[in-house]
Amino acid sequence: MDVLVGTYEEFVLGLKLQKQDEKYKLSQTFSDHGQCGSVRCIAVSGKFVACGSSDETIKVYDLQKRIDFGNLIKHNGTVTCVDGFKSENLLSGSEDGTICIWRTRGWECDRTLVNAHKGGVTSLSIHPSGKLALSVGKDKSLRTWNLIKARTAYVKNLHAVGDLVRWSDEGTRYLVVIDSTLTVYSTESADVVYVVKTKGRIHSAVFVQEDILAIGSESPNVELHNLRTGSLLVSFEAHEKRVKALAYAAAEGETFLCTASSDGFVKVWKLQVPFHFLKTRREPWPPEKVSFFNRDGA
Template sequence: MELVAGCYEQVLLGFATRPGQSWTVVPDFTHHAHSASLSAVAVNNRYVVTGSRDETIQIYDMKKRIEHGALLQHNGTITCLEFYGTAHLLSGAEDGLICIWNTKRWECLKSIKAHKGHVTSLSIHPSGKLALSVGTDKTLRTWNLVEGRSAFIKNLKQNAHIIKWSPDGEKYVTVITNKVDIYSLDTASITGTITTEKRISSLRFITDSILAIAGDDEMIRFYSCDSQKCLCEFKAHENRIKDIFSFEREGQYVIVTASSDGYIKMWNLDLDKIKDGPSLLCEVNTKARLTCLAVWLDRASEMKENSDKTATSCQETEDEKSSIARIDKDFWTTKRVKIARRKRKIIPGKQKLEAPVQKKKKKQNNSA
């Protein structure tokens, strides 16, 4: 298991984590990934991808421990990245585009002009048939990934900066400043609203009905989607929290948090004792100004990521499975996709991930 975090210092940080009775986390690598601060990070079972203000997406092969290359399709800061399973990646940026990538050959299958302003957030439905996006044009847009076209546009009163599907795909949430609106998929209408005192910086579904919310303070709060009541709140850091990640391991819910105080912390959450709050498993001081966070799980069969990023997060019916199969046949391989492939820009790279900076300094001191 590897904690990967981006920061203002243009570096991708990696920390090896070993579960057990006493969890440990140690620096594993540092990589000067970009020429500007990192703005987004995403993982699947093999790759870590990072987006930056330098307008590029960098790819890292975690199994081979090498830099795999760069994607240069966007103009503007990369604002959001999300994998769908092992085969596809969606990226959004300030240029208003959403790009769909094949992760086998790293080809841009389609580039969609999604918003008149910036794309601020996107989320893929667990079935892979739909995606949602929000932007600075005050719209929420639904995308039909089977046909590769816009399905629905909803006007919002303000710009939303976060959107997420629930793991079961039956609801989704939007975040506007300090307000979370909960929508039902069936009716596409708001079923509840959660309001916090501070601006919300990160949000994560722990289960289908429990949300973890962090904002511009030191607190993490767990809310019920059904009652919109706060189930628990606790002080997690000494400064505002930048990102939250969560996954399930052998029935254990693990919450990972990154803060402006430079710390990454891992927490164990017992849902039966959620009112007591989570217990701290381990922490590490990165000594960096963190911006984004993800966890690369190298044993996918043993550790199931609790998020809306993979098809395995919900029980598919046979009809849904056939619909997913049609994505490859009806959309990813059409003529317009082949045209889009010619427009792709990929810079290959095979640079190995570097050892941590701390280790380098020690060697220099010893040689001196």
């Protein structure tokens, strides 16, 4: 399993989680200093990895060959968010208020959604079907995009600037983060499914599955919530400082949660309890830390 990390020091680090003799090891496979600004976002599209930066460019890497594939230059502001769909498309959002739709074949900008969000795009997410996308921005709105026609399908006004938006893997739900409040909505009805309020700003959130949500915030703890029962499954101390990023992956029949923090550590945790059991379980269960990697400023 590959883990990719962007740093304030303009580096992109490639890490690999490997299992040897029943033990896991997270080791560095490459390091690239190819951008002139801090790395703000990373997304995978097929064999390619796209990294958006404050230098207004998107650096593309071929993950299979471990080579620099070049820069995408279209935005006139910090690239704040990127998201990929299979090996076909990539979306990028910027402080310039635009969203670009890129085709990975030839890496050409197919469409530019001008004035997507006045003041800047803060986050975006592509629906698992590849036909829709969600975005939030400085204009305090949540926009649904029809990617087939490359135009707005629906606009929802928010009471404040949205910091993060994410679809679930099956597309039945999506989440919106505003400061320290996370709200989960039903895609079919647009009704509120679940609301979480943390003591500090929420920096990252992912659906581990349709009913399980992981949250990282100003706290050194990671929270996992069960949406079906409407309860907190567990809150465990993952780092010494705030949790800046979360990602999950399934490999060889097991599910892993990756966490990155301002303490300079990247850690991988194995979620030990079968997910069908989590749908009804209410008491805490402890994830197992299987490996970690340290680099100051990660």
